[in-house]
Amino acid sequence: MSSVQPTSGTIKFRLKQPKEQKETPILFDYSFGRGNRIKYSTGFKILPKFWDNGNQRVRSVSTINNREEINSRLSEIKSKFTKELSKLEEPDKQNKLVLKSIYDDIMGRKEESSLPHFTFFTYADRFIKIHETNLISSSAMKLNLITIRAYKQTIKQLKDFNKENHFGLDFDKIDMTFYYSFVSFLEEKEYSLNTIGKHIKNIIALMNRATEDGINTNLKYKHRDFRRVSERTTSIYLTAQEIDDLYSLDLSFNKDWERARDIFLIGYFTGQRVSDYNGLTQKNIKTFEGRKVFEIHQKKTKKTVYIPIHPKIKSIMKERYNGDLPKKMADQQINEYIKKVGRKAKIKDIVITKKTIGGNVKEDPINKYDLIGTHTARRSFCTNAYLSKMPVIDIMALSGHTTEKEFYNYIKVTPQERAVKIADSAFFQ
Known part of the structure; x- marks a missing residue:
């Protein structure tokens, strides 16, 4: 028998009424699982005497002009069904509605109503x-x-x-x-x-x-209880002094570390996401009223922001890249190298991380430099800009935060740091 036998069933073509003396439909017959079967019309009819049941094809008879067309179509149906079947998960391979939908699609008679199946x-x-x-x-x-x-x-x-x-x-x-x-x-x-x-x-x-x-x-x-569970992760920011330590560090002995550090600093001095600050070029530099700024089209927000080029970025470009910007580096490499740079810069504070794993809260001490990543640059910018008394609305305009609630949840400011900032306000003077 010329039948295809996928791992989950057997495909055959047979006549609906093989003993009839008149034309009868050619059926697509797929048996699967334990006694399960689906049978659908192929759209063709034939006299039983012209049907080769062993090969499941129309016999080579001169009086049948479209024999090749029918046999070719049957082969196509079989091939396409087998291919789609192989893509299904096991439960779907046993679902008659899914199988019917696939067959209808192959036959070009699929309706929108079949989608819900x-x-x-x-x-x-x-x-x-x-x-x-x-x-x-x-x-x-x-x-x-x-x-x-x-x-x-x-x-x-x-x-x-x-x-x-x-x-x-x-x-x-x-x-x-x-x-x-x-x-x-x-x-x-x-x-x-x-x-x-x-x-x-x-x-x-x-x-x-x-x-x-x-x-x-x-x-x-x-249901109100069918909701996302979460906890605030242990995220860090680098202080202004730690940023200066990174900037001043001599990394001429390792150009990969140096480039990763410089890209990270560009992220810090622009306050952008890594997808926006990693890979900036001269094309991003514009001049307005004699001032050079970065023109950045933020990938996530689809907004265009203009950011003054910090003097230290200008210094990085001049001293290490002949007035250009460092070439883009894979995010994974930046994350790997910036931790090593942080360690060399002696950013050694111990941070206690808390994480719920397997339903239990676990606390672990970890070196601060091991927590530095591409996102730390942006978080450090927002936090230090806030502590420097830059208006929140201006910080948000650069960072892309849309609400103050989102912004305050994002920055890393201790209660003590916030108290000192508040103490400097006019109210307490």
């Missing part, structure tokens, strides 16, 4: 695929690569959870029972509270999109 994993995988291949025409709807990667990580965790717990996860199963089970699953893997929270956030986002698309009708995920 997709399972959660089918929808999630297709959602990712659409964004990865840039099939959405509206740029406002596109996801960036970091967000896509985060969704893929969440989907992987959900598939592991589903497999390990035999949960049969689908849209209608996403409720508070699932929520507690999934959180517990992640806690047992000793993920931090913030990581767990990000996965919950991604699930909610996917469910919202599926609901908007008419795929999902289960709204139990909107």
